Structures are given as C-alpha cells and as structure tokens.
Amino acid sequence: xxxxxxxxxxxxxxxxxxxxxxxxxxxxxxxxxxxxxxxxxxxxxxxxxxxxxxxxxxxxxxxxxxxxxxxxxxxxxxxxxxxxxxxxxxxxxxxxxxxxxxxxxxxxxxxxxxxxxxxxxxxxxxxxxxxxxxxxxxxxxxxxxxxxxxxxxxxxxxxxxxxxxxxxxxxxxxxxxxxxxxxxxxxxxxxxxxxxxxxxxxxxxxxxxxxxxxxxxxxxxxxxxxxxxxxxxxxxxxxxxxxxxxxxxxxxxxxxxxxxxxxxxxxxxxxxxxxxxxxxxxxxxxxxxxxxxxxxxxxxxxxxxxxxxxxxxxxxx
Amino acid sequence: xxxxxxxxxxxxxxxxxxxxxxxxxxxxxxxxxxxxxxxxxxxxxxxxxxxxxxxxxxxxxxxxxxxxxxxxxxxxxxxxxxxxxxxxxxxxxxxxxxxxxxxxxxxxxxxxxxxxxxxxxxxxxxxxxxxxxxxxxxxxxxxxxxxxxxxxxxxxxxxxxxxxxxxxxxxxxxxxxxxxxxxxxxxxxxxxxxxxxxxxxxxxxxxxxxxxxxxxxxxxxxxxxxxxxxxxxxxxxxxxxx
Numbered sequence: 001x002x003x004x005x006x007x008x009x010x011x012x013x014x015x016x017x018x019x020x021x022x023x024x025x026x027x028x029x030x031x032x033x034x035x036x037x038x039x040x041x042x043x044x045x046x047x048x049x050x051x052x053x054x055x056x057x058x059x060x061x062x063x064x065x066x067x068x069x070x071x072x073x074x075x076x077x078x079x080x081x082x083x084x085x086x087x088x089x090x091x092x093x094x095x096x097x098x099x100x101x102x103x104x105x106x107x108x109x110x111x112x113x114x115x116x117x118x119x120x121x122x123x124x125x126x127x128x129x130x131x132x133x134x135x136x137x138x139x140x141x142x143x144x145x146x147x148x149x150x151x152x153x154x155x156x157x158x159x160x161x162x163x164x165x166x167x168x169x170x171x172x173x174x175x176x177x178x179x180x181x182x183x184x185x186x187x188x189x190x191x192x193x194x195x196x197x198x199x200x201x202x203x204x205x206x207x208x209x210x211x212x213x214x215x216x217x218x219x220x221x222x223x224x225x226x227x228x229x230x231x232x233x234x235x236x237x238x239x240x241x242x243x244x245x246x247x248x249x250x251x252x253x254x255x256x257x258x259x260x261x262x263x264x265x266x267x268x269x270x271x272x273x274x275x276x277x278x279x280x281x282x283x284x285x286x287x288x289x290x291x292x293x294x295x296x297x298x299x300x301x302x303x304x305x306x307x308x309x310x311x312x313x314x315x316x317x
Numbered sequence: 318x319x320x321x322x323x324x325x326x327x328x329x330x331x332x333x334x335x336x337x338x339x340x341x342x343x344x345x346x347x348x349x350x351x352x353x354x355x356x357x358x359x360x361x362x363x364x365x366x367x368x369x370x371x372x373x374x375x376x377x378x379x380x381x382x383x384x385x386x387x388x389x390x391x392x393x394x395x396x397x398x399x400x401x402x403x404x405x406x407x408x409x410x411x412x413x414x415x416x417x418x419x420x421x422x423x424x425x426x427x428x429x430x431x432x433x434x435x436x437x438x439x440x441x442x443x444x445x446x447x448x449x450x451x452x453x454x455x456x457x458x459x460x461x462x463x464x465x466x467x468x469x470x471x472x473x474x475x476x477x478x479x480x481x482x483x484x485x486x487x488x489x490x491x492x493x494x495x496x497x498x499x500x501x502x503x504x505x506x507x508x509x510x511x512x513x514x515x516x517x518x519x520x521x522x523x524x525x526x527x528x529x530x531x532x533x534x535x536x537x538x539x540x541x542x543x544x545x546x547x548x549x550x551x552x553x554x555x556x557x558x559x
Contacts (some may be wrong), residue, residue, distance in 0.1 A: 167394070185420075185429035192410060192421045199408045203471065204396030204425040 005183045007315045008261065010181050015262065015299060016172045023164055031160050033276065037269050038167040039229045040252070042174050044264030046221025047249035052258030053182060054214035055194030057110070060117030061222050062245035063101065063124040068094035068223025070128065070135065073236035076145045079136075083148040083157070087227050095216060097124075102215040106208065118243070124243040140237025143230065163232050170228050173267070174221060181217075182261055182317075190214050191259070216245015222249070251289075257303030260317055266304060320347040323479060323509050324369065324380075329378035331364055333396050338364040340533035341378065346479070351501070354523035355517075357553070361533040362513045363405060366481050370402035371395045383478060396425065399478030403468045403485065405513075411457025418456050418467050419443050422474035430492070433438045442474035442482070446500050462493035471543060473504060482512040498522050503533075 022034060050056045071093025076086035096315075105116045112133055128135045135141065147156045155162050189210055192200045197207045207255060213306040230236040256267025271289075278285035300307040346352055350477040362379045363379070367373035369380060371392030375522065379388045387395055396402070410418050419439035422494040427435050443449050446466040448547050451459060456467050465485060472480050482501075486494050501510060501523055514520050520527060527544045529537045537547045544550055 018539070045463070148558045155370065157320060184432050184434060188413075188417060188421055189424070191413065195410045195412055196408065200421070201393050202402050202404070202408075204475065205420050206391075206393050227501050275394075 005315050005317070006096075007313075008183065008317070009179060010263065011316075012175055015265065016168075016175065016301065019168050019171065023161060028160075031082075031164050033272070035160070035167045035232065036166045036229075037272050038171040039225055040248070040272060041265045041268040042228065043222050043225035044256070044268045045174060045178055046067055046223075046225060046251050048218075048253045048260075048264045049178070049182075049190075049219035049221060050215050050259060051250065051253055052260070052263070053187060053190040053194065054211060054218075055108075056211060056215060057114055058105075058117040058215075058305075059114045059243075059246050059248045059250070060101070060119075060121030061219070063117075063121035063241060064094050064098050064222040065226035065229075065245055065249075066124055066128065066221035066241035067097040067187050067219075068226030068228075069230040069236050069240055070226075071223070071228040072227035073141060073143055074134070076143050076231060077141055083145055083231050086145070087231055090230070091220060091224050091228025092279075094226065095220040098216045098219020098223070099212075102212045102219070104270075106211050106215060107281050110259050118246070118300040119248055121241070122243065125238060125243070128238040128241050138238045140174075140235055140239070143234040143236070146234055157232060157237075167228065167232060169226070174224065175261075178221070179261055194259075214290065231247060247310035251293070254293070254303055256305030258308065260303070260309055262316070263305040270304075322346070322349040323383060325381045326369070327379050327381075329365070329368055329380060330376045331368055331373060332376050336338040337533050339368060339375075342533070342535055344367065344370065344450075344528065344535065346509060348478075348509055349505075350525045351523050352512070352526050352527045352528060353520040354511065354513045354530060355515070355520060356530035356536070360530040362530050363483055364515060364533075365530065366402070366483055366511065370400055370481055372402070396475065396477075401472040401477035401479070402481045403472050403483060404420050405483040405487070407461070407464045407468055409456050409464060409467050409471070411455070413450055413456055414452065415443065415454055415456050415459070415467055415470075416440070419452075419470050419474045422471040426475055430436045438476075441475055442470040444505060445473055446470045447496065462489050464556045465489065465493075465497070469497075469500060471505075474506075477508055479509045479511060482510065482514075484515065486516050494519060503553060 001111060001237050002307055019038065022145055023031060026034065041069060047061050050058055072086045072090025075081050075089040101120050105120065108116050121250065129137050147154060183295040193207055193210050201207050226240065252267035252271055253264045254269055256265065257263030275285060275289065278288050322345055326342055326344045329339055331343045335445065342365060343491060350353055356362050364373060368524050369373050371390060375388060379386060383399060387398065416439055420435050423438035423442065424435045427438060443452055446469050447465055448470060451463065456464065459467065481531050486497055489497060498519060504510060526539065528535055529550050531542060536553060537544060537550045
C-alpha cells in the first residue's frame with residue numbers, strides 16, 4: 001500500500017505519453033510555449049521538494065535556477081565544452097550553491113527563512129549585474145553553441161522539434177525520478193519532518209540533515225531547469241535571477257498543489273498559458289492573476305491537485 | 318539472575334533558574350526490568366527522563382547507557398543507540414495513516430533501503446499493540462486511547478533496548494488501561510521499560526521495582542511491597558494521594 005502507488009505511476013506515464021504525443025498535433029508557437037512549460041515545470045517540481053514535501057517555504061529559488069543557468073551558460077560560452085557537459089556543470093553548480101546556501105539559511109525557520117533565502121537570491125541577482133562584463137548583466141549573453149552529438153545523431157537546438165524533445169526527455173526523467181523518491185521511504189521522511197519535526201527527531205532522525213538534503217535536492221532540480229532553459233534557448237540573463245522567478249515557482253506550486261507530485265506541473269501549465277494570454281490583452285494582467293490567487297485560496301486552499309487529493313483521491317500525492 | 322546494568326546516572330543535575338528540578342541523582346536500571354518512577358507533581362520525573370532521552374541537556378553529572386557515555390550525545394543518536402521515548406502529550410503524525418506512522422519509526426532502524434522490510438516491521442509493531450485493523454486509518458482521526466497505542470507502536474518499531482513512557486495511561490479509560498497493561502507486559506519480554514506513572518494500579522501491575530522522586534531527588538527505591546511499606550514514602554506521597 002505504501003510501497004506502490006500504481007495509480008499515480010500510471011498517471012505519470014500518461015502525462016509523459018501525452019507530452020511526447022503532443023508534438024504530432026501541435027505546430028509552431030504552441031510547441032515553443034510547451035517547451036517552456038516543460039522546462040519551467042521541472043523548476044516548479046524542484047521548488048515543490050522543499051516547499052511542498054519538506055515544508056520549507058523559500059523565496060530564493062531564483063538563485064538556484066540562475067546558478068544552474070549561469071554555470072551551464074558560462075561553461076558553454078567560455079569553457080569550450082559541449083552542451084551535455086555544460087548541462088552537467090549547470091546541475092553541479094546548482095547543487096553546490098544550494099548546499100552552501102542551505103547550510104546558512106536552514107539555521108532559520110518560517111518567516112526568517114523566507115527573508116534569508118530572499119536576501120541570498122537578491123545578492124545572486126546583484127552579482128550577475130555587478131560582473132556584467134562576464135555575465136552580460138541585464139543585456140544577457142547569447143550562447144553560440146547550438147548543437148550536440150548524441151552518439152551518431154546530431155541534435156540541432158535551433159530546431160523547435162529538437163528543443164521540444166530534449167525538454168520532454170529531461171522533464172520525464174525528473175518526473176519519474178521524483179516519483180521514485182517521493183512515493184517511498186524518503187518522501188515519507190520529508191513529510192514526517194514537515195508534519196512533526198520534534199517527533200521525527202525523537203524517532204532517531206537528524207532533522208537538520210534531512211532538511212538540508214531536501215533543500216539541496218530542491219535547489220539542484222531547480223538548477224537543472226535553469227541550465228536546460230539557458231542551453232535550450234541559447235540565452236542567459238540577469239532577468240532570470242530576479243525575485244519574480246522565485247515568485248513564479250511559488251505561484252505554480254501553490255496553484256497546482258504543494259506536496260503533490262503532479263501539482264506543480266499542472267500549475268506551471270495553467271499559469272504560463274494564462275499569463276501568456278493575459279499579457280497579450282493587457283499590461284495589467286497581474287491584477288487578474290492576483291484575483292485568481294484569492295479565489296484559489298478561498299476554494300482550493302491546498303491547490304488544485306492538493307484539494308482533489310484531500311477530497312477524493314488520496315493517492316494523488 | 319545476574320543483573321546487567323543498562324543505564325546508570327551519576328550526580329545527574331538540571332537547574333531551571335533558581336529551581337533544581339533534578340538534583341544530583343544517582344540512578345541504576347538493570348536490563349530487562351520494568352521500572353516505574355512515581356512522585357508528586359513537580360518532583361522532577363519528567364525532567365529526569367527528559368535528561369535520559371536527550372530532550373533536555375544536563376547541567377552536571379553523567380549518563381551511561383549500554384556501556385557507553387551518552388551524556389553529550391544528541392537526542393536523535395540516543396534513539397539510534399536504543400532509547401525510545403514516548404511523549405507525555407500524544408505526539409504522532411495526525412495527517413498520516415497509522416501504518417505510515419509506524420513505518421517512519423521502523424525505517425529509522427532499517428534505513429530507507431527496503432520498503433518491504435519497513436512495512437513488515439511496521440505491521441509487526443501495530444499487531445503488538447492490537448492496531449492491525451486500523452492501519453489504513455488517518456492517525457489523527459483515531460480515538461485518544463488508540464492514538465496513545467500508535468505512539469507505543471512507534472516506540473516498538475524502533476526495537477529499543479529501553480522504552481521510556483511518560484505518563485502513558487493519562488486520559489485513558491479503565492478498559493483501555495487494562496489493554497495497555499497487557500501490551501506493556503508483552504513489550505517487557507524484549508525491552509527494558511521505564512515508565513512515569515501516576516495511576517498506582519498500573520504501577521503495581523507492571524513495575525518490578527519502583528523509584529520514588531521528590532524535589533528532584535530519589536526518596537526511595539525498591540519492590541512495590543517495600544515502597545508501599547516505606548514510612549517516608551507514605552508521608553510524602555502515598556498518604557497524600559489516594
């Protein structure tokens with residue numbers, strides 16, 4: 001019963017099948033939009049590890065997204081390495097940054113933790129501006145390396161279809177990896193730390209280490225998304241390190257359902273499409289987003305999938 | 318039977334401001350016994366077991382457990398070393414199922430490797446306290462008496478050398494207390510039990526030896542018979558209570 005969550009696993013496979021199948025019915029701009037959604041969904045899934053599963057509300061995940069993006073982008077631009085290696089460097093960079101920040105920020109809880117993570121993220125953002133001669137600052141940097149060889153196959157990242165499939169593969173790997181992690185003992189341990197840290201400590205667990213592990217996992221997955229974003233679209237810039245990026249991860253997770261595996265995916269899809277559409281109509285779209293958030297907290301306080309889980313489908317976790 | 322010391326404190330002391338809650342206590346617990354600590358409110362019983370479990374840091378003195386000095390060992394490592402502690406106020410994971418509650422305890426001992434082994438150990442602990450029928454229920458939805466048993470099952474799933482129970486029967490009905498006594502008797506077959514208890518019927522039914530605390534010190538120690546006949550104990554506690 002605990003060991004397997006076959007219905008959720010089947011749902012994850014269905015989502016992955018739908019993702020790969022979508023390219024045969026969509027063309028042009030929707031494919032580009034869906035590529036972005038897949039990459040940002042990875043970001044939100046990573047954010048959800050800390051915020052949803054382990055109960056640590058961070059306002060600084062833009063830093064880890066940007067750490068992955070800059071580590072990968074700079075390696076690609078200045079390091080003369082191929083895209084797969086740059087991607088790996090991006091992931092490692094985000095892991096290192098989240099470990100360092102985690103060791104410092106996890107000395108605090110709740111509101112202080114939100115402020116400390118926010119401050120570190122702002123420092124990261126300002127650093128990308130300060131060292132504009134290497135980072136490109138707010139003008140950003142375009143990356144000239146736009147293809148890689150996958151065995152005998154040459155993947156051209158200027159092609160929309162190639163970008164889509166690369167994003168879909170990374171998305172699928174992250175989704176299945178986090179399924180395995182969250183639906184077994186590790187996920188239960190994260191939830192235990194979130195629900196009752198004192199009890200968890202008195203069952204023999206080092207709560208601080210579990211929190212750090214969840215935080216580093218969260219930051220690393222967020223950075224994976226950042227690295228993928230930069231390398232996929234061939235552009236890195238300070239705007240991705242802004243506060244708004246952290247808020248977007250929070251928004252996607254809240255809408256979809258914190259502490260549900262697929263919640264952040266749904267939240268990312270809904271909110272990016274919505275913001276995209278509204279942004280085309282009016283510059284005042286944040287008002288609509290704000291009103292929606294109010295409605296959501298009134299009727300779906302645990303997000304869409306979180307509320308569905310609590311009312312009807314307990315396996316949706 | 319040769320008595321092997323499982324736990325020993327020397328000069329264990331803890332002050333809170335001007336109050337000495339635990340005052341230079343020398344205490345020895347043998348492997349396999351069921352020991353009750355009794356004493357009036359404010360005698361320092363909960364502080365004393367808090368010191369043993371690592372919830373409270375000692376001011377002075379030492380604690381040895383299973384041949385190892387654990388005076389400075391953090392609480393979570395003491396649990397791994399074999400000291401399980403159940404809280405005075407029921408402390409479980411209310412939003413999770415009964416089985417998940419026990420599984421979190423079991424995986425502390427077994428590691429996160431094998432989910433099948435974790436589940437088996439969790440089920441065995443629930444069976445030992447008679448909760449097998451309720452394993453899929455949300456723990457927070459259970460009656461209070463059952464929630465207490467969930468907590469005991471969590472303690473059992475740790476397979477501890479020493480199980481510390483802080484006022485385990487508080488708030489239970491007479492029928493639940495009878496069941497609880499039966500559960501602890503079964504537990505005592507495999508673990509040493511140290512319980513703080515106000516209900517003298519429970520103490521008399523379970524304890525092989527009794528330690529009486531007053532004002533942070535040990536006033537008397539002995540078999541239930543010796544304790545009930547001790548004039549100092551009668552004056553300080555038994556006479557005043559019931």
